[in-house]
Amino acid sequence: VRAGVVRPTPSIVTLTTDAGPIYAAQMRGVLLSAAPGVTVVDLDTGLPPLDVVHAAVAFRAMAERYPAGSVHLVIVDPGVGGPRAPIAMATKDGSFLVGPDNGVLDLLAQSLGRRACVRLDPDRCAAPGPRSPTFEGRDLFAPAAARLALGTPLEELGHQFVPRRLRLPRPRRHGGRLVGRILLVDRFGNLITNVPGDWAPPERTTVRVTLGEDAAPRSLARVRTYSDLEAGRLGVLVSSFDLVEIAAREGSASTRCGAKAGDRIEIVLAPVRATTARGRRRPPA
Amino acid sequence: VRAGVVRPTPSIVTLTTDAGPIYAAQMRGVLLSAAPGVTVVDLDTGLPPLDVVHAAVAFRAMAERYPAGSVHLVIVDPGVGGPRAPIAMATKDGSFLVGPDNGVLDLLAQSLGRRACVRLDPDRCAAPGPRSPTFEGRDLFAPAAARLALGTPLEELGHQFVPRRLRLPRPRRHGGRLVGRILLVDRFGNLITNVPGDWAPPERTTVRVTLGEDAAPRSLARVRTYSDLEAGRLGVLVSSFDLVEIAAREGSASTRCGAKAGDRIEIVLAPVRATTARGRRRPPA
Amino acid sequence: VRAGVVRPTPSIVTLTTDAGPIYAAQMRGVLLSAAPGVTVVDLDTGLPPLDVVHAAVAFRAMAERYPAGSVHLVIVDPGVGGPRAPIAMATKDGSFLVGPDNGVLDLLAQSLGRRACVRLDPDRCAAPGPRSPTFEGRDLFAPAAARLALGTPLEELGHQFVPRRLRLPRPRRHGGRLVGRILLVDRFGNLITNVPGDWAPPERTTVRVTLGEDAAPRSLARVRTYSDLEAGRLGVLVSSFDLVEIAAREGSASTRCGAKAGDRIEIVLAPVRATTARGRRRPPA
Numbered sequence: 048v049r050a051g052v053v054r055p056t057p058s059i060v061t062l063t064t065d066a067g068p069i070y071a072a073q074m075r076g077v078l079l080s081a082a083p084g085v086t087v088v089d090l091d092t093g094l095p096p097l098d099v100v101h102a103a104v105a106f107r108a109m110a111e112r113y114p115a116g117s118v119h120l121v122i123v124d125p126g127v128g129g130p131r132a133p134i135a136m137a138t139k140d141g142s143f144l145v146g147p148d149n150g151v152l153d154l155l156a157q158s159l160g161r162r163a164c165v166r167l168d169p170d171r172c173a174a175p176g177p178r179s180p181t182f183e184g185r186d187l188f189a190p191a192a193a194r195l196a197l198g199t200p201l202e203e204l205g206h207q208f209v210p211r212r213l214r215l216p217r218p219r220r221h222g223g224r225l226v227g228r229i230l231l232v233d234r235f236g237n238l239i240t241n242v243p244g245d246w247a248p249p250e251r252t253t254v255r256v257t258l259g260e261d262a263a264p265r266s267l268a269r270v271r272t273y274s275d276l277e278a279g280r281l282g283v284l285v286s287s288f289d290l291v292e293i294a295a296r297e298g299s300a301s302t303r304c305g306a307k308a309g310d311r312i313e314i315v316l317a318p319v320r321a322t323t324a325r326g327r328r329r330p331p332a
Numbered sequence: 333v334r335a336g337v338v339r340p341t342p343s344i345v346t347l348t349t350d351a352g353p354i355y356a357a358q359m360r361g362v363l364l365s366a367a368p369g370v371t372v373v374d375l376d377t378g379l380p381p382l383d384v385v386h387a388a389v390a391f392r393a394m395a396e397r398y399p400a401g402s403v404h405l406v407i408v409d410p411g412v413g414g415p416r417a418p419i420a421m422a423t424k425d426g427s428f429l430v431g432p433d434n435g436v437l438d439l440l441a442q443s444l445g446r447r448a449c450v451r452l453d454p455d456r457c458a459a460p461g462p463r464s465p466t467f468e469g470r471d472l473f474a475p476a477a478a479r480l481a482l483g484t485p486l487e488e489l490g491h492q493f494v495p496r497r498l499r500l501p502r503p504r505r506h507g508g509r510l511v512g513r514i515l516l517v518d519r520f521g522n523l524i525t526n527v528p529g530d531w532a533p534p535e536r537t538t539v540r541v542t543l544g545e546d547a548a549p550r551s552l553a554r555v556r557t558y559s560d561l562e563a564g565r566l567g568v569l570v571s572s573f574d575l576v577e578i579a580a581r582e583g584s585a586s587t588r589c590g591a592k593a594g595d596r597i598e599i600v601l602a603p604v605r606a607t608t609a610r611g612r613r614r615p616p617a
Numbered sequence: 618v619r620a621g622v623v624r625p626t627p628s629i630v631t632l633t634t635d636a637g638p639i640y641a642a643q644m645r646g647v648l649l650s651a652a653p654g655v656t657v658v659d660l661d662t663g664l665p666p667l668d669v670v671h672a673a674v675a676f677r678a679m680a681e682r683y684p685a686g687s688v689h690l691v692i693v694d695p696g697v698g699g700p701r702a703p704i705a706m707a708t709k710d711g712s713f714l715v716g717p718d719n720g721v722l723d724l725l726a727q728s729l730g731r732r733a734c735v736r737l738d739p740d741r742c743a744a745p746g747p748r749s750p751t752f753e754g755r756d757l758f759a760p761a762a763a764r765l766a767l768g769t770p771l772e773e774l775g776h777q778f779v780p781r782r783l784r785l786p787r788p789r790r791h792g793g794r795l796v797g798r799i800l801l802v803d804r805f806g807n808l809i810t811n812v813p814g815d816w817a818p819p820e821r822t823t824v825r826v827t828l829g830e831d832a833a834p835r836s837l838a839r840v841r842t843y844s845d846l847e848a849g850r851l852g853v854l855v856s857s858f859d860l861v862e863i864a865a866r867e868g869s870a871s872t873r874c875g876a877k878a879g880d881r882i883e884i885v886l887a888p889v890r891a892t893t894a895r896g897r898r899r900p901p902a
Contacts, residue, residue, distance in 0.1 A: 059364065066804060068660070068662075069804075072679040079683060088372070092353075112358045112365065112470070113361040114361075128845075129842060179857035180854075233351075233355070234354075271413060272412060274410070275413075285466075294466075373645060376638035377638075393643065394639055394646065397647050399646075399653065519636060519640075558699075559701075572643075
């Protein structure tokens, strides 16, 4: 740790994984055994299995709300035991990110600014004893996160390393036409896209939205929040991720539209006309 | 806080929501960032989406087991961003309840006794910066809960307010006939009704139970606990909520009866005769 | 507690149950109310309902990662309220196990070495007031665990008792033939068997695996980790439980094979020949 960066006491270690409760509990135990005073906080321990893009997006959205100086352990690791590097990064706010070098850490590292990165050296990080080649989250990454939480300098855990970038599809816009992808579907069935919130059409306009490759476009109202829609009605808004979202009031947009993560979305701004989502006689969709 | 009410250190903030892991993790992060020493405890962060009645019943059952002085944050908020008020309450035991004014806090407030209530003023509670109109749990309610956990007096967070009551269907009884509703179905498929436990028929009697509007009645034994029933058999007992419950031994009463939350239930006391659920030759159902 | 065993401060109490979030939150509240300084850590609170064998296996795998001196509360209790004994054990490393005497604690007790066991006496453990006969986890076991976490000697909670052993099917081997059972299926669909890891065939061999009673055998490669398999391909490896595991790369072995916990598995070592899972022209399955 760079001189001058004061570490909070006790440290927070967050845990993000697709591995489910049994494996998550094992990692939690390793953290509490190796770093007894630490506060272990679950972010999401039941992410969709092996989906690095979903995990990277969700991890950034969750972890960026935590105090500077936290240690973030992320185990979504389809290549466990194979040639992908185990890494740890320090960020400019004094936080640490620990996980496999498959891009899952990259979005948060970009947000916080990367200060340094090492490839974890098992001889310097792991607990003594055998390590399972199928669960390095428990046997290598969690011990490394515990050491960082205890104040071990990053440089002592391995050699300098240049991590992978995560390649995400980029949204595009041409005039009034926005094209993107659904990044994730939340628990309510809201469709969170990769289109930035400040590209969203103005409130109280109507837009034409096409989901998937061949679907017919739908005319939807752009609203501010769910309760501006009539019950069951679909609309377009800016999500709390600050991304464009398609939602149904008190219903699942995912079910209504048959849409899922990865699907293409196209939004065309219709000619501007003042409208309100409530009280209209002939709703647009 | 009233003089003489001593706050425990460190404070407990509980979290109850239907929003699922990603949004719950964001709220947890806001709490830990704004009130670093606080202990954040999840009650249930995966409640059935948008079901205020279920949430209110479950929240009361969970939160009433926590220490006096806890701050309880409840985000089940179908009207987020709309006209419903954001509120915080102080109760007579020195606890605080924070959430939307849709009745979700009302059952616990009645149990603990309400001492004061304010409508949260965003200018006094929220963190500086933009607030998402679709996730006030993160941007308004969690910061308010953190302030209460740090000891900010309730009155500084907003103006006095009279909260909504939650209207629940009331159970009725006429002689030996009980009529109520299923309040919730637990993870085992047990049917928890709104009929008070002290209205339950005596142990070792047989009752006739009708679930739903048109179903045929079933003759069920009233037992003390699940293991008094034969394997797979349905029975009536007093649940740990202190409410009448229909359960199957090592099976799901919900699946067996096709019953769900909201369904009507009628229980008629059969003429009293001594019986035991075990060892009978011709079981009643 | 035996003289000379120093208890960590603050104590950790872990929680393992099949009861789901509402009942787990109630137990967590009882623990935090009765033992305010304690750190409550969830292991798994959503185990498969009423499955004592799965719970015992998962509990051992999780709890053995926690610091010596922890108090482990396990509520998987199909016989709640009935004649099965409520027990607490002390182990040789200074930890405590609390739960019903149905075998769910037995595997960890064997691993850690049992030092003492008592049958919990409600008059000495439970909080004053009524106890629900359907939820002793909340009203008897959690108060007992809290007392142990506060340092109450085990002997004060009840009389000496000899706990049940858990009878698990034992794996067998005859020459090159291994016969066992699937103990549990993890979140990825990996099949964790009861065959010890050190019985596994050597890496880079091919084995014939029969799942279930009547199925046709499959020729599978024995590999070191998932990424040694081609995408979607099934293989045999040593799991992080140190047991033989059948897995599919980036897929569910459970779905692929139609296999579930309890199923029989037979593994026959094929004649040894050097092979690699990658790069072969004609893969074995």
